[in-house]
Amino acid sequence: RKRILVTGGAGFVGSHLVDRLMVDGHEVIVVDNYFTGRKKNVGHWIGHENFELIHHDIVNPLFIEVDQVYHLASPASPPHYMYNPVKTIKTNTVGTINMLGLAKRTRATLLLASTSEVYGDPEVHPQAETYWGHVNPIGPRACYDEGKRVAETLCYSYAKQENVAVRVARIFNTYGTRMHMNDGRVVSNFILQALQNEPMTIYGDGQQTRSFQYVSDLVDGLILLMNSNYSQPVNLGNPEEHTIREFAEMIRDVVGGKNSIVNKKAVMDDPKRRKPDISLANKVLGWKPRVSLADGLRKTVAYFKKELELRT
């Protein structure tokens, strides 16, 4: 039984992680500034003796005693992280420095939720952890991409210099229940459009690819990685790759809608292909995703349906 801090624990991924850690009997402390997260996501734990929720912005120092830190706090969807690029960078630099300072003082292990965006618009396919990436340092996505890259650099600098135990998960596109309705990412957009019989909006020609993992698979991977002895970056993602157009059609099928699919203007620096090479995770963690896209989408569509009903 451990004392575990989850930064960004009121968000989409964080709240699922909290569920698992609580069920496993740990003491869990969530720190969140509610920028994109919601109290509701962890509402079912409020009042539980092993659970604590702290309203705090990690750009400011935090002094608590813990054994492990899952460091997830950061805006994650392009519309959110571009909304206030300065804050996005401050969270990933100053915020990460604070959490590493805390891990250093408490001798906790810190797991950074990094991202496939460190590979940028990749020129190598699929992406293995050895790939250095192809990122525009001054483009519109840079506040997130470069913020996460330097957050990784910070982890290894604190590891080398201060002996902080670090884990780095490079997370590929993830979807599932509790995604924010106005998240702006492709899964929530398409599902909401299909459910509301609106045209599904593809940015560009739809030939760009992504590979989507269901959130429970990711949570498995994060916990395995934290408790492993492997300290170098590890990809966590589902290698099943689809074009965005295929993806739109699949979602329409699952929903059973009849709406149109329309092409909008392409967005700048949009990665053209993305697919994780997960042989490393398989080797060092014995991990691979278990939830099929069809199953995951069914659960997610059911969730959004309920959310829409609650709204009206």
Add this chain to the structure above:
Amino acid sequence: RKRILVTGGAGFVGSHLVDRLMVDGHEVIVVDNYFTGRKKNVGHWIGHENFELIHHDIVNPLFIEVDQVYHLASPASPPHYMYNPVKTIKTNTVGTINMLGLAKRTRATLLLASTSEVYGDPEVHPQAETYWGHVNPIGPRACYDEGKRVAETLCYSYAKQENVAVRVARIFNTYGTRMHMNDGRVVSNFILQALQNEPMTIYGDGQQTRSFQYVSDLVDGLILLMNSNYSQPVNLGNPEEHTIREFAEMIRDVVGGKNSIVNKKAVMDDPKRRKPDISLANKVLGWKPRVSLADGLRKTVAYFKKELELRT
């Protein structure tokens, strides 16, 4: 006549910039923590009514009133920036945030001393500003390379969001008088070795290339860029490219030494080729380097000779 802040102004490049700005009649404030800089480099201005020297670490906030900020504070040579990688990143992230916060409040124009290291170990040759770079985010040089990349990202984020006027100079290898004796970079190492009749140490096979500019050319470029209207990154460097072996031989010739040239172990992630494409600087600033390598080396050798004499 302007009030001008030079962070890192007691360093090699900074002190030459200060000389020029003082001669031009400006009010100059130097902020430095003397990590690699020395009071001596600006000692000739101490007591001048237009000059002020503040002992301050930019990782902490600074509140002064200025019109322009030349933001140069950062360790710059590989042995220095690897000595304390955490501090290197803090200086380039937290320190840059503080200076951008200051520029935002005072409405000053901020020029960032960025670096050719944002291109990493380049796969495009020569390097133009449009190249996204090839950087290992978790390698031994990452604290500097990623620190500078995200410093650039911060500049454009403050520019977009807070209307801060920014200039970004991507500086290529620079040498000249006032280089630190124990700098560890190739020019000072080779000159000191040649002057002291020690073997000249080439890391690796010496076939890697660099292009060296003399410091006065760089100072011209920095001042032109600051006072231009061009806000995107601009390369400043001398496109004359040499292998490190050729470079060792040239320096031995200038010194007139008879010492041997030896090959040592290659260093990790050492860029194999580097040469600036300076057509942009030429177009938007009318700038190009004027000091030949032979002239620059003669001046620099004379400087190191005197420094060695002072020591004994």
